[in-house]
Amino acid sequence: MRDIAFGQYYPVSSPIHRLDPRLKIIFTVMYIVTMFFVASYAGYALVLCFLLAVCLAAHVPPKAMFKSIKGIIILLIITAILNLFFYAGETSVEWTWWIFTVSPEAIDFALKMMFRLILLIMGTTILTFTTGTSELTDAIESLFKPLNLIKIPVRDIALIMSIALRFIPGLIEETDKIMMAQKARGADMESGNIFKRIKAMLPVIIPVFVSAFRKADELADALDARCYQASPKRTKMKKMSFAWRDLIAFLIFAAFVTLIFLDKYLWGGVDQYIVQAFQSLAG
Amino acid sequence: MPIVVQGLSFSYSKGTPFEKRALDNVSLTINDGEFVGIMGHTGSGKSTFIQHLNGLIKVQEGSVEVDGIRLTGAKRPKPDYKKLRATLGMVFQYPEYQLFDDTVIKDVSFGPKNMGYKKEEAEQMAREALTLVGLDPDEVGDKAPFELSGGQKRRAAIAGVIVMKPKILVLDEPTAGLDPYGKEQILNLILRLKAECSPTVIVISHDMDEITRYASRLIIFGEGRVAFDMPMTELFKHGRELEELGLETPTAVRMANALKERGVDLGEGIVNMDIFTAAVLKKLKERGVEVAEFNGIDWFGERNKKPVSSADVFGEGV
Structure with a gap:
């Protein structure tokens, strides 16, 4: 349980870690949107290079980034298979065997979809690798401040989020402990089919839930006892402000996004040019 | 071994x-x-x-x-992890947090069931284990673990470990x-186990x-x-x-050392209050003071009150 890569903060110092967390969130959202406009394999290669560069700048080993894919591997396989066999677009050639039909376009589509998912996860992981949870909630609170005007209690929501995030490590630790306790009583959670395993998790899940409720209760009491309220105006220990490096990061990121959009709308996918270039070289 | x-x-x-x-x-x-x-x-x-x-x-x-x-x-x-875990029973910190089943007897028989015992056998073992930790299986067996008091929960959880009779x-x-008082009782329970x-x-x-x-x-x-x-x-x-490791010597040792500095040497081998008290009484006797016979400290004044048997050690006070 301790080794979950996705969503784990890497406590090192780097230019990426020092970027304004608000900017990093905006970048991540823009990155996610941009991923849906990548039109060619060359484009995916560019995204990968970009991610690797960011990773190196953040002093995070690229291995850690690739590890984050492990969690979605089943999802990847299922989407790839579905896309491969149930592709609904125009097809040039079709190879049919029994009920399965595959076409070059379907392979192309399935591959691109897979790359898109992988890169989406890897990109968003960089945000959590380089931004601590309190920074994240502060940034979200700051970004959603305008919603205060329409009476949405942004502060309260941010508080709830930060409490929820803070509970996660404790709950993981608790789960670890209870798992050990039940294993010590002979519980077997590693063998058997999936239904057996789910059933074997019950002796862990129930105590963890009970303890989560207990902890939440205690925390609520502690907050009450100190007359804590989220709503009044509070000052922050760490003020967020934009710096020069944020502007530079923005320019680099903008260049990256521009390239992707140029690829789609101006060049219409550079893959064909690359193929042509190779063909003329060969011929 | x-x-x-x-x-x-x-x-x-x-x-x-x-x-x-x-x-x-x-x-x-x-x-x-x-x-x-x-x-x-x-x-x-x-x-x-x-x-x-x-x-x-x-x-x-x-x-x-x-x-x-x-x-x-x-x-x-x-x-062979199963055999290992039946041989070495492990009670974690705050073991009461691991209780999960809807009745105490079911929870205690979780271990034997994992080891492959049949339901009836496992429940029989659970009843024995509950008796051993000082809980009445007829009284608490069908209760939900959450209905028990704090000390009872801990004893039930310990029963869930010793039910496999680990060596x-x-x-x-x-x-x-x-x-x-609760500490004393748990420690006496451990001695009995x-x-x-x-x-x-x-x-x-x-x-x-x-x-x-x-x-x-x-x-x-x-x-x-x-x-x-x-x-x-x-x-x-x-x-x-x-002290450098963040630990203190026992009170008895510190008191013996303090006495030694003031010229009263109680001798070697003092590690706890019982030995310390016995040594002090012996010293007093040597100096001609009349002292009553000493059989260890009766911390909670209950030694003469209750017979020490498996079933009836615990009061409701825990």
């Missing part, structure tokens, strides 16, 4: 920036029939150490052998969060006064190593080093 640990080292989150060395080349042997106290400051590796003993943590370096079952870093041969019983801070079902007992504790009253041997952990493993009377001569 004894527990033999050789060259055991362990790091958490190996290969990441979070890597933390928890055990560093630990070697020791625990013989049958010992009552071992393990002490150490937070993060000294004592919990990591005991979790190795029944294979909850995979061995990275070194080896552990418990009752003939050998655990090493190698993948094969695969050790070795390991307890991680069994008295944490209890009042003095040692006499009746689990001859070897290992207890992690942070209370010197408490552990020296029960344990026959103390092992002190410090920064992932075995800092001290020697007879207690020898150990408490190293007061300064113990």
Whole structure:
């Protein structure tokens, strides 16, 4: 349980870690949107290079980034298979065997979809690798401040989020402990089919839930006892402000996004040019 | 058969920036029939150490052998974990948090059921275990664990471990969060379990006064190593080093030392209050003061009140 890569903060110092967390969130959202406009394999290669560069700048080993894919591997396989066999677009050639039909376009589509998912996860992981949870909630609170005007209690929501995030490590630790306790009583959670395993998790899940409720209760009491309220105006220990490096990061990121959009709308996918270039070289 | 640990080292989150060395080349042997106290400051590796003993943590370096079952870093041969866990019972800190089933009897019989016993057999074993820890199976057996009081819950959870009649019983801070009377009762329970079902007992504790009253041997952990493993009377001569590890010598030792500085030498071998009191009384007798016969301290004034039998040790006070 301790080794979950996705969503784990890497406590090192780097230019990426020092970027304004608000900017990093905006970048991540823009990155996610941009991923849906990548039109060619060359484009995916560019995204990968970009991610690797960011990773190196953040002093995070690229291995850690690739590890984050492990969690979605089943999802990847299922989407790839579905896309491969149930592709609904125009097809040039079709190879049919029994009920399965595959076409070059379907392979192309399935591959691109897979790359898109992988890169989406890897990109968003960089945000959590380089931004601590309190920074994240502060940034979200700051970004959603305008919603205060329409009476949405942004502060309260941010508080709830930060409490929820803070509970996660404790709950993981608790789960670890209870798992050990039940294993010590002979519980077997590693063998058997999936239904057996789910059933074997019950002796862990129930105590963890009970303890989560207990902890939440205690925390609520502690907050009450100190007359804590989220709503009044509070000052922050760490003020967020934009710096020069944020502007530079923005320019680099903008260049990256521009390239992707140029690829789609101006060049219409550079893959064909690359193929042509190779063909003329060969011929 | 004894527990033999050789060259055991362990790091958490190996290969990441979070890597933390928890055990560093630990070697020791625990013989049958010992009552071992393990002490150490937070993060000294004592919990990591005991979790190795029944294979909850995979061995990275070194080896552990418990009752003939050998655990090493190698993948094969695969050790018989089920047998190991039936041999070595482990009671974690705040064991009451692990209760999960809808009745106490079902929860206690979880262990034997995992070991492959039939439902009826498992429930019979559970009833025996509940009786052994001082709970009445007819009274609490069908209750939900959440209906029990704090002390009862802890006893039920301990029953859930000893139900498999382990030869070795390991307890991680069994008295944490209890009042003095509750502590006393849990410790007496452990002594009784040692006499009746689990001859070897290992207890992690942070209370010197408490552990020296029960344990026959103390092992002190410090920064992932075995800092001290020697007879207690020898150990408490190293007061300064113990302090550096964040531990204090027992009150009895400190009082004996204070008396010695003032010219009253009580002699060697003082590790707990019982021995201290006996020594003081002996000294007084030597000087001609008349003293009554002493049979150990009766901390809660209950020695003459209640017969000590399995079923009727616990009051409702825990």
